[in-house]
Amino acid sequence: METIIFLMILGAFAVMLRTRRRLYVIGTWAACLVVTMMLFEYHVTSSLNLRF
Amino acid sequence: MTTMTPATTATNNLATPLPLKRRAGFAFNHVFLLGYCAVLLSGLMIQFTEWEHPCPLCIVQRMAIMLCAMGPAYVIARSRTGQVVRSDVMTGFGMALVGAVAGLVMSARQVLLHIMPPDPGVGSTLLGLHLYTWGLVTFVVVFAGCGFYLLVSDELVPGPVRYGWVSRMALWLFALIILANAVIVFFEEGLHWFLPANPVTYRLIH
Numbered sequence: 001m002e003t004i005i006f007l008m009i010l011g012a013f014a015v016m017l018r019t020r021r022r023l024y025v026i027g028t029w030a031a032c033l034v035v036t037m038m039l040f041e042y043h044v045t046s047s048l049n050l051r052f
Numbered sequence: 053m054t055t056m057t058p059a060t061t062a063t064n065n066l067a068t069p070l071p072l073k074r075r076a077g078f079a080f081n082h083v084f085l086l087g088y089c090a091v092l093l094s095g096l097m098i099q100f101t102e103w104e105h106p107c108p109l110c111i112v113q114r115m116a117i118m119l120c121a122m123g124p125a126y127v128i129a130r131s132r133t134g135q136v137v138r139s140d141v142m143t144g145f146g147m148a149l150v151g152a153v154a155g156l157v158m159s160a161r162q163v164l165l166h167i168m169p170p171d172p173g174v175g176s177t178l179l180g181l182h183l184y185t186w187g188l189v190t191f192v193v194v195f196a197g198c199g200f201y202l203l204v205s206d207e208l209v210p211g212p213v214r215y216g217w218v219s220r221m222a223l224w225l226f227a228l229i230i231l232a233n234a235v236i237v238f239f240e241e242g243l244h245w246f247l248p249a250n251p252v253t254y255r256l257i258h
Contacts, residue, residue, distance in 0.1 A: 001245050002111050006234035009118050013227055017129050022143060029122055029147055036115045040158055043108040048164050
């Protein structure tokens with residue numbers, strides 16, 4: 001999944017270079033952000049053992 | 053008497069030197085992007101000189117850095133039209149700030165995982181700080197930098213600019229770094245869906 005997300009980011013960067021439409025740029029970038037956060041959430045397997 | 057179209061105005065503006073403040077505003081985006089390229093390259097350098105295998109949290113922080121750096125990359129990419137307007141800068145800095153929030157959450161999580169003594173932390177250090185701590189520092193610097201830029205954005209929005217070799221080189225370098233990370237993480241991940249919590253080898257070749 002990590003490899004796919006890096007390739008997605010590369011794809012979003014290519015879209016940024018290719019298109020002038022802001023909506024496409026923001027859309028592909030936001031999709032990358034969402035899947036990155038989902039991956040982060042997947043790898044966070046436990047709560048922090050801290051008390052403030 | 054001739055009337056000037058917006059296109060001829062932009063061309064004429066290119067002929068005159070860009071005011072220092074606007075040039076500084078455009079240069080800021082290059083420093084931002086190249087700075088994060090240097091951070092990503094130093095991560096790769098430490099990975100291969102110290103033979104460390106980056107953990108999943110390190111990898112997602114690299115992704116957040118890339119998403120953050122796509123902000124200034126967008127501003128630089130827009131300069132290919134010969135004009136960077138306020139809305140381009142706002143979109144770019146919006147991407148950078150949201151990316152920095154994501155990165156800050158990730159790096160703070162990793163810092164807090166290892167904050168209790170006598171936990172020595174994970175991975176090697178640079179100038180006394182672990183790489184994930186440096187990650188957190190860079191995201192805070194992005195907040196401060198973008199904040200100052202936006203405070204004086206009236207003077208710093210570049211306007212008519214030239215897309216030169218430095219801009220081209222910065223964008224190509226960034227693309228190559230993303231590709232390199234994709235290849236390296238593929239070797240580390242192998243033919244599995246996810247990285248293990250504590251990777252110790254490149255699973256594609258072992």
